Amino acid sequence: MIKERVSTALKFFRVDWSYLSGGYFIFQLQMVLYVVVDVGLLAGLNALKVIANPTITFERMSLIFAFTGVIATVTQEFKGQYTDPIQLLFGTWRNRYLTRIFTTSLLFSLVFDLLIVLFSRVGESSPFHVNLTLKNLVGYNAALLLIITLGVYLAFFLKATFLANFLPPLVIVLETSVGGITKGASNKWTFTGLFLPLLRAQSTLHLLAAILLYGLAGFTIASLLTRNRTRIEDKLNIQTDRKFRFRSTPGDSISWRMARAIERRNHNLGIRFAQLFTNVQFLRLPILFLWIGVLPLINNKVLQIHAPERIILPIIAASTIQSILFIALISPSILENKEFIENELILFKSKDAFRAATERLWQIICSAWGLLIVALAVLIYGVRGGHVDYLFSLRPALVATLLAPIFVSFAFVILRLPVDPRFFPVFAIVYYVLDSVILNSIPHVSRYAPSGLIANLAGGRGLYQILMGESGVSAPWIVAFLALAVFVVAGVRRVRERSLVRNELEASSLS
C-alpha cells in the first residue's frame, strides 16, 4: 500500500527511479567525493595561507558538479541506441525533460542537503562547516533546481557533440580559476555567481522575490526552448558540423602518417594507433583528460601557490600521475564499446595481441600526457615571471613520464577483472579516497601516501606533506616504493606472458 502511494507520488512529481540506479549513481558519487575532498582541501589551504583567496564554498562547488554531472550523463542518452527507447517510454519531449529535471534534482537535493545538514553539525573551526538556516537551504535548493534545469536543456540540445564535451571542463576551469584568482566581488562573475541572489539572499522577502524572478525566467526560457526544439537542434547541428570538422582527407593527415610509420616498426601497435586516432571519440578525449586529468591540478590550486617551482612541480607530477590512473581506467572502456570491439579485434591474430598493443599504446599516450602537463606547468611558471630551473624541471618531468606506464599497467590489470565496466571508475575513486582522504589525513602516515611518495621522487614534497607539516620520505623509502611498483608490474607481465604461452599451447592442441 505504502509502496503504491510512493509510486503514485513519484509519478505525479515525474520522478523515474531508473535514473537513480547503477552507473548513473556511481558517476555522481564520484562527483560528490570530489566536492567533499576539495572543500576540505580548499579550507585547509586557506587556513595555512598557502593560497591567496579560496572562494568556492561547498554550496557553489556542489552546484557546479550538479551542472557538469547532468551535462555528462544526459548527453549520453543521445547516443543512437538509447534515444529512441527513452523517447518512446516518455511519450513526449516535455515529459522527458521534466522527468529528467525532477529526478536529478531530487537525487542531488537528497545527497547535498544531507551533507549540508551534516556539515552544519560540525564545529565552526572545521573546514567542512556550513552555516545552516532555512532561508539558505531553500535558496540553495531553488538554485539547484534551476541549475539542473539549465543543464538538462543544454545537454538535450548539445547532445554528444564536441561542445557538450568541452562545456563542463570550461565551466569548472572558469569557476576555479576566475573565482579563485580574482579578489573582492569577482565571485559574481563566475558561473555560480549567476545564482548568488538565491544563495545569499539578505532576507526572506529577498529570497522569495528572487525565487519568483528566477522561476519565471527559467520557465520562460524552458518553454521557448521546448517550443523551438527542432529549429534550435538543426541550427546547432549545422554549426557543430561546420565548426568542429576534422580533416576530410584522413589519408594525408599526420595521424595516418604516424600510424603507417609505427606499423612499419611494430605492426600491432600501428594498427591500434590507427584504430584510436581515426576515431573522433578518441580525438575528443583530450577534453576528458582536461576534465579529469587537469582538474585535480586546478582544484588543488597548485598553480596558484606562491611558492618556488621546486615546490610546485613535484606536486604537479604527483597529481598528474594520479589523474593518469583515472584516465587509464575510464578512457579505454569508453572507446572499447562491446558493440564494435570484435571488429577491431578481428584485425589482430589473437585477443592477447590486441590487448598488449592497446596497453602499450595507452602507456605511450599517458607518458606523453604526463610530460606535456609538467612542461605546461614549467611554461606557465615561466610566463608568470618565476625563475625557471630547467635542470631541476627535468626530474618531475622524468617522474611523470616514467611512472605513467606503471600506473597504466595497474589500470589495465583492473580493466581485465571480470566486473561491469561501469564499476571501473570506482577503483579510481577508491585510490583517490585512499590517497587524498584517508592516508593524507593521518599525521605521520600522510608522508607515505602515493601522491607524497611520487612528489618526493620528483624532488619535492607532496601537497599534503606540506599541509600536514611533514617532511618528505627518505631515499630508501623511495627506492622501496619504486622496487615494489616494478615488482608488481613485472609480476603482472609474467602472468600475462604465461597466459599467452598457455593460449598458444591451447591453440596448438586444438590444431
Add this chain to the structure above:
Amino acid sequence: MTDSFRSGIEIAHLNKSFGNKLVVEDLTFEARPGEITGLLGRNGAGKSTTLRILTGLLTADSGSALINGESYSKHKPGSIGVLLGAGFPGGRKAIDQLKITALAYGVKQQRVEEVVEILELAKVIDTRTSKLSQGMKQRLGIGCAILADPDVLIFDEPVNGLDPDGIFWLHNYLREEADRGKTILISSHYLNDMERYVDRVLIIQRQLLLNEKWDESKVGTLVSVFNEVTKGLTID
C-alpha cells in the same frame, strides 16, 4: 600445418559453456571448399558462439575449430574474411575503417578503391559510421571482410539491413567465390533467403541436428524442414 591437414572449415567435438549454461555440445561439422554452407539455428542455438570460437574470439572448452587445418590465429591476417555484425566506432569514417583493415591486412590502396566501387560505398565514404544506415554499415562490414580477397569467408547474418540490390549482389558474389573454390560459411535466420543460394544446410541446436546437401529442387521447403528438425526442442 598438421599431418591431418584438410582444406575447408572443420569443427570437431566442440564444447562451450558459459558458467553452467551449455551453449555448444559435441558439435561436429565441416564446410567444404567450393560450397556455400548455411548454418541455421534458433536464437541461442550456438551459431554465433561457434563462429566466435572459429575466429579465435572465444576459447572452446574442448574440441577443435580449424580453418584449412589450422586455428584462426595461425593464418595470415586477411586470408579469412570475417563478418560478425556491423558494429564500428561511431566516430570513425567509413574510409578510415577500410584503410585500417587494409593496413592490417597489407592490402594496397587500389584494392580499397575497388571494394568501394563494388559495394557502392562511394557516396558515404567520408561519413562517420554512426551516421550510416544499417544497410550501409553492413556493406562496409562486408567490404572489410573481402578486402584481402580471402580464401575462406565466415559471415554471421550477412543480409541484416541490406536492401534488395545488396542482397542480390551478395548472392551473386558468394556464388562466384564458391565457384572459385573458396570455403564459405554463412549463419542466418533468414531461411527463405538462404535456401536460394546455399549448397549445404546445417541446422544446429547446441548439437548438429541436420547436415544436408541442398539444391534448387528443394527451394521453398527449408522452413518446413527447419520446423520439423527443431520441433519440440527448447532453448534453455
